[in-house]
Amino acid sequence: MEQGPRGGGSRPAEPGPCLSSQCGADQAASVSLLSAGGAEPGSRTLAVAAVLPAGGCGERMGVPTPKQFCPVLERPLISYTLQAMERACWIKDIIVVVTGENMEAMENIIKKYKHKRISLVEAGVTRHRSIFNGLKALADNQPNSRLSKPEVVIIHDAVRPFFEEDILLKVVTAAKEHGAAGAVRPLVSTVISPSADGCLDHSLERARHRASEMPQAFLFDVIYEAYQQCSDYDLEFGTECLQLALKYCHIKAKLVEGSPDLWKVTYKRDLYAAESIIKERISQEICIVMDTKENKEHISHLLEEVLKTELNHIHVRSQALYNAGSDIQHIILEQCYNFVCVNVKEPDFQETQKLMSMLEESNFSILYSIVVVSVHFLDFKFASPSQKMESLMCIREFAKKMKKRKVLLYGLIINYSQDEQKLQESLRQGAIIIAALIKERNSALIGQLLVA
Missing domain, CATH: 3.90.550.10 (Spore Coat Polysaccharide Biosynthesis Protein SpsA; Chain A)
Known part of the structure; x- marks a missing residue:
């Protein structure tokens, strides 16, 4: 026997890009x-x-x-x-x-x-x-x-x-x-x-x-x-x-x-x-989030340039972390589900935690999982990667918690070498790793600390 219609509503909260103009409630019909x-x-x-x-x-x-x-x-x-x-x-x-x-x-x-x-x-x-x-x-x-x-x-x-x-x-x-x-x-x-x-x-x-x-x-x-x-x-x-x-x-x-x-x-x-x-479609946009208002020449800007060069088929843009709260809705509407968070300040991981809190509050991972790559810089000449990794091991438990909210968190340590050629190579390797993490969206790797 036929069942009567159920449900109803108006324009979706997260409709994706429209070829026609945005419709109001009185136009949606x-x-x-x-x-x-x-x-x-x-x-x-x-x-x-x-x-x-x-x-x-x-x-x-x-x-x-x-x-x-x-x-x-x-x-x-x-x-x-x-x-x-x-x-x-x-x-x-x-x-x-x-x-x-x-x-x-x-x-x-x-x-x-x-x-x-x-x-x-x-x-x-x-x-x-x-x-x-x-x-x-x-x-x-x-x-x-x-x-x-x-x-x-x-x-x-x-x-x-x-x-x-x-x-x-x-x-x-x-x-x-x-x-x-x-x-x-x-x-x-x-x-x-x-x-x-x-x-x-x-x-x-x-x-x-x-x-x-x-x-x-x-x-x-x-x-x-x-x-x-x-x-x-x-x-x-x-x-x-x-x-x-x-x-x-x-x-x-x-x-x-x-x-x-x-x-x-x-x-x-x-x-x-x-x-x-679907993976291909939602991997075409990367937002680099960083808190660099006190240092316009920070290495994070070099990483942004390398990502734009190496990943020329992907739209890469930056977002200041201290403004991210007010602009997060704009990022949602543009369907960006991939974030590279550059940790500049101490203690390590502070910026990533701030971004994750914003994403958790926004609750816009309903339709697609969000990838967040937490980037940290280390001069291997003065400190070993293992020392840095030990201080960042909290990422594992944090990643497990965020996975329940469909946020996939990965860690990436980039060698901050004083040698310009070595630095460029490390940044290039970092860009390749970031692209792979975003494209594959592999939940088995969440909480891992990778080294470029």
Whole structure:
């Protein structure tokens, strides 16, 4: 039996970068779609909703947990998809269609990761029946329901987390004009048709065909009418929503060229690929935090320059520690999850502890783990690394404590040699170590003191 919509809210607290402008509460319900001729006085807003079928059992994944709930960097895959959808602040409602047995788990995910504008609907026994249930929740005027019928509805798979707002805008705009639209990609392999005896019957000319991807978008009345008319066979065995719009409403969908990131997590190996992509994306920004207001020529500035030179594919910026408290929210909005804390003052580790307190109070490690590399300088000519390490052993217990808050803390000692060539080499090695720690995000190394 269908379950009524649950949940709700407004713009997410941590939505990530938006291609469109930041939306206020009164703007989050719609997107301005302009006519093909450009901006005209008659342009208006358009009510948009999204339906995400998430009732699959993940049979091809070969694991007991449905793939949409499989952890990627300790976070369920579906949470990444919801985060990407929430970036489009003009989508009014996001309907997640989930099985009754997973309803509570989905509610916990929404609460834990602070997802907004989400409503839950109980899934059907097949993909098309689940989508139909999601559409009915938007179409029906249910008592006490905050949902209202949109003009355009997006249909997207819960296990396709790597899409940007621009592709959503393109398919929604095309659907408004043509009635239906969907993202497509060139075929990677040639499609062949086997005969009854298992031999080749014929093959398709690859250049003339496309792979159907998600997201897809429809005028709501078009896709809802198609589902109301479609046969039980379609509901049981069909997979292509665009085909239903063509078959029952005679609407030819506009095909929108999508990016390579639209692939679907299907097999277990795809989880590792997804993890790699996410790591790559959240490793593109490093914030160097240092308290150097009394010494503008401190070696920490040399480290910053070396990081910018050695890691030229990563955006490196600096932040004065004494201002970090007021600027931490700005850093959060720019999605920086990697910090290099340069310890300048005595006692050792003081600056790192101050930064960690700020991160703990901000609580912005909900979506992704934060990497903090605590950097210390030592002239090996006058003191051995072992002596410095002994004084910094408190980092181990501190790292264990912070790991519970999804903050990964590592220590790095850099040889502060008076020889300029040796100093540059140490800084270069330090930059390589920092890059590796940020990219790998290896929890087994937290609390370790590495030497450059």
